[in-house]
Amino acid sequence: GENVEQHPSTLSVQEGDSAVIKCTYSDSASNYFPWYKQELGKRPQLIIDIRSNVGEKKDQRIAVTLNKTAKHFSLHITETQPEDSAVYFCAASRANFGNEKLTFGTGTRLTIIP
Amino acid sequence: DTAVSQTPKYLVTQMGNDKSIKCEQNLGHDTMYWYKQDSKKFLKIMFSYNNKELIINETVPNRFSPKSPDKAHLNLHINSLELGDSAVYFCASSQGLGLAHYEQYFGPGTRLTVT
Numbered sequence: 001g002e003n004v005e006q007h008p009s010t011l012s013v014q015e016g017d018s019a020v021i022k023c024t025y026s027d028s029a030s031n032y033f034p035w036y037k038q039e040l041g042k043r044p045q046l047i048i049d050i051r052s053n054v055g056e057k058k059d060q061r062i063a064v065t066l067n068k069t070a071k072h073f074s075l076h077i078t079e080t081q082p083e084d085s086a087v088y089f090c091a092a093s094r095a096n097f098g099n100e101k102l103t104f105g106t107g108t109r110l111t112i113i114p
Numbered sequence: 115d116t117a118v119s120q121t122p123k124y125l126v127t128q129m130g131n132d133k134s135i136k137c138e139q140n141l142g143h144d145t146m147y148w149y150k151q152d153s154k155k156f157l158k159i160m161f162s163y164n165n166k167e168l169i170i171n172e173t174v175p176n177r178f179s180p181k182s183p184d185k186a187h188l189n190l191h192i193n194s195l196e197l198g199d200s201a202v203y204f205c206a207s208s209q210g211l212g213l214a215h216y217e218q219y220f221g222p223g224t225r226l227t228v229t
Contacts, residue, residue: 032214043204043220044157051214087155095214101170102213104157 002027004092006105013080014113021108023090024072032095033066033073034102039086047088048075051095077110085112117141118221120205126227127195135190135224137205145169146188147206147218148180157204163188164211192226200228 003026013019025033034049050057050064050073057064061080066073077084087109091102118139127133139146147170148160162170166182177193192199205221 034213038155043222045220046217049214089157093213095212100211100213101159101162101172102218103159107155107157 002030002092002094002103004090004103004105006090006108008108009106010109010111012111012113015080015082017080019077019080019084019110019112021075021088021090021110022072023074023092023105024070025092025103026071027092027094028068028071029094030092032093033064034091034093035062035064035075036089036091036104037086038089038107044089080112082112082114085110118205118207118219120203120221120224122224123222124225124227126229128229129195129197131195132191132193133195133226134192135203135205135226137188137190137221139186139205139207139219139221141207141209141219142186143207143216143219144185144210145208145216146182146185147208148188148190149204149206149220151202151204151223153201161188161190169211195226195228197228200226202226 006023031052036044037047038044063076087107090105121136145164147162151157160174161180163182179191182188202223206218208216208218
């Protein structure tokens, strides 16, 4: 089955700086890669996703890059703000309208230092 | 106007007891899920249902039995609770199968503590 590794497990950056979180996956057939943000005591929420037919996607201050050959994808947050502090999860899936499931990484606790 | 709701929010119980967690979504979605998030924040799927039909059973012990009386509800019953069952359980729903096309919306979670 799919295995997703995520690094780092914790990350602290100064407000205004950039943050990068990296994930690797094992199943070369995986083709859908979402990122979720979970604030303390709250539910996970989708913030951005990417499909295997594109290499990069951007939404305001967040972007995701995908390297299919190396089987890794990354989340980039620029101009970080205190409200970006949360746990971020990457995930991977074979999205084929079958018995699909998301396999999550182990999470990265991001702390923005004011 | 809560999209995905779960009850109870907190559940404290003793080993060996049987308990249920309820989930309801008012989004008109066809697909619902149960996830377990352990103390290290690791999030793992347990079950998924589509139109009341079981799609995924992720090798969960048979002490866990999901029940979907209708498309809007997916309840989780747990028999003979063990210490290792302590976790936060999240329900989620999506418009249909096809993760790349339909976003999953998570409920607020149920924190289960087994003593």
